Amino acid sequence: MSTSDTEASDTAAPDQSVAARRPSAWRAVLGTPGTLTAAGVIVVIVLIALLAPIVWPNADTINAGARLESPSGAHWFGTDELGRDLLARMAHATQLTLLIALGAMALSVVLGVVWGMVAAAFGSWVEEILMRTADAIMAVPMILFALVFVAALGSNPIVLIVILGIIKSPLVARVTRSSTMVELTSDYVRGLTVVGLGRSRILFREVLPNVFPVIAAVATLNIASAIMVEASLSFIGLGVQPPLASLGTLLKIGYSHLPGSWWYALFPALAITVIIAAFNVIGKRLERYLDRRSA
Amino acid sequence: MLSYLLKRVGSSLVMLVIISILIFVALRMLPGDPTTVALAQGDGVTEDAIANMRAELGLDKPVLVQYWQWVSGFISGDFGYSYFSKYAVSELIGQRLPATISLTVAALVLAIVIAVIAAVVPVLLRSKWLERIVNLCTAAGMAAPVFVIGILLVLFFANLLGWLPSGGYVSFERNPAKAIRYLVLPALTLSLAIAPQLIRYLQGSIDEVRWASFVRTARGKGIGWRRTVSGHVLPNALLPALTSLGITVGSLLGGSVVVEAVFAWPGIGQLVIDAVNKRDYAVIQTVVLLAAAVFVVVTLIVDLLYGILDPRLRVAPSRRAAAAPKPQSPELTADGLLPTEERADV
Secondary structure, three states: HHHHHHHHHHHHHHHHHHHHHHHHHHHHHHHHHHHHHHHHHHHHHHHHHHHHHHHHHOOOOHHHHHHHOOOOOOOOOOEEEOOHHHHHHHHHHHHHHHHHHHHHHHHHHHHHHHHHHHHHHHHHHHHHHHHHOOOOOOOHHHHHHHHHHHHHHHOHHHHHHHHHHHHHHHHHHHHHHHHHHHHHOOOOHHHHHHHHHOOHHHHHHHHHHHHHHHHHHHHHHHHHHHHHHHHHHHOOOOOOOOOOOHHHHHHHHHHHHHOHHHHHHHHHHHHHHHHHHHHHHHHHHHHHHHHHHOO | OHHHHHHHHHHHHHHHHHHHHHHHHHHHOOOOHHHHHHHOOOOHHHHHHHHHHHHHHHOOOOOOHHHHHHHHHHHHHOEEOOOOOOHHHHHHHHHHHHHHHHEEEEEEEEHHHHHHHHHHHHHHHHOOOHHHHHHHHHHHHHHOOHHHHHHHHHHHHHHOOOOOOOOOOOOOOOOOOHHHHHHHHHHHHHHHHHHHHHHHHHHHHHHHHHHHHHHHHHHHHOHHHHHHHHHHHHHHHHHHHHHHHHHHHHHHHHHHHHHHHOOOOHHHHHHEEEEEEOOHHHHHHHHHHHHHHHHHHHHHHHHHHHHHHHHHHHHOHHHHHHHHOOOOOOOOOOOOOOOHHHOOOO
């Protein structure tokens, strides 16, 4: 008897402390040195991307006398094959990289939320078809699937956003569906149904805000993954095409100058890795925090 | 068991059908047509020329007929002909297959060796420090795209030290010693790209049995830690890790496309990139569907194998969660797939 009592109070206690901790979700997510660093990195990168046109307005100025110079006081990251400052070019490229990744993330969330909610709400064969399709898309290696679309549509930045958004949406659909299904069995949804609210109103006005944190975690991871796939596509020459340049494009060109000009490949490569790592760290932390909260 | 088998085979087939439809819809329904690329070079392309080419390639037939021809051909092993080189697609793939297979098999073996060492040694030595270093490397490896790993290796081993060639391919028949020299960096790159997820998976399943009561019993009987690990922990931990093999193969297929581009490795990946540039739909649709089929079949085999080796899994997935102990980390999602972070992206 006494053991079952302590067990009961043990399981009740975390609930209360979680409820008490809830206001400081920011602290829970950003409270470790790792996530704080990652958040700092993201802020710096976004600032660089935003300020690129102001700080480096002459990134495209060709300087034939300064071709492929190694890093120096004047050019921290060296220069490219046309004598342009690599740091300036990378700042502008970061802008495009982030723009494509954020666009893809936004599209994947919109598509995925509708996809998952419709599946959860309709059930039966609609759900079966929708979720099997999601599984199918996830079964093809992402880069190959992206290549199918690149073959059909080409690869300007807008098209890349659409392609990456489509490829990343099944993941959002999957978590949306499973969290929505949990919500749909809860008392407040049953109450609202009894009151006579329409199904789409319940789904998008009442349920969506409750599943949103879970979606936010996946969305953050989708940014990282979109950057990865876009950079891969650009690196193999089927993503962002010159004269436009993402970090992947710079890396591709830099790699072709590798034997002599190590900096041209190294710095874009490191930049891509750091950006992906930062978004990954935040996304994973968010996911773990939400897991613990729901457990 | 039979109903489980039929169910799994059936759902795999459904998945492949959906994939084939998606590929086909993307290539045929969306704007863009291979004839425009093929005929773009010559001036004064007549409507007749385009119509002729479309008829020759079978693009003038109804879409459903085209789909049926493709899929029925695919099943019987007839992949059709390239739109441009006029070779059979199967012949093109056959030419490139040895390079890709040697790369992916070498990478898989290397990755498994790396992963087992990285996951087991810290446990064997009970070293928190080693574990931390492994975890840091794993996190870095997960964030680093394949081509970044490749470029760093090229910078170090080819440019700085000059030990290995930075790219190229020599077949084993021609010169085995040279072939291996050319294979080392690409295979190492690909293996380092997929090793982190293998390490995570292994760590998770080791962690799960490490504190199990039978391990405590073994220790209590006076068996040394190393013998406990090799005799009790590993045999029980390696089996659950087997399920990650399907995902690993998927990452291998995607990763090889990029690795081949980094090292000018004349495999299937280069074939696809070339085909995308030329809009050679016949090649693209076949290679992508083949890759998906390999992934689905490997997943299926692993599942069935696992079902044979672990009877608890022969029930429906919904009951599976209750019957089998839930892996600690990485946790499986409700659908039995790895959570987002554990799936390598490329």
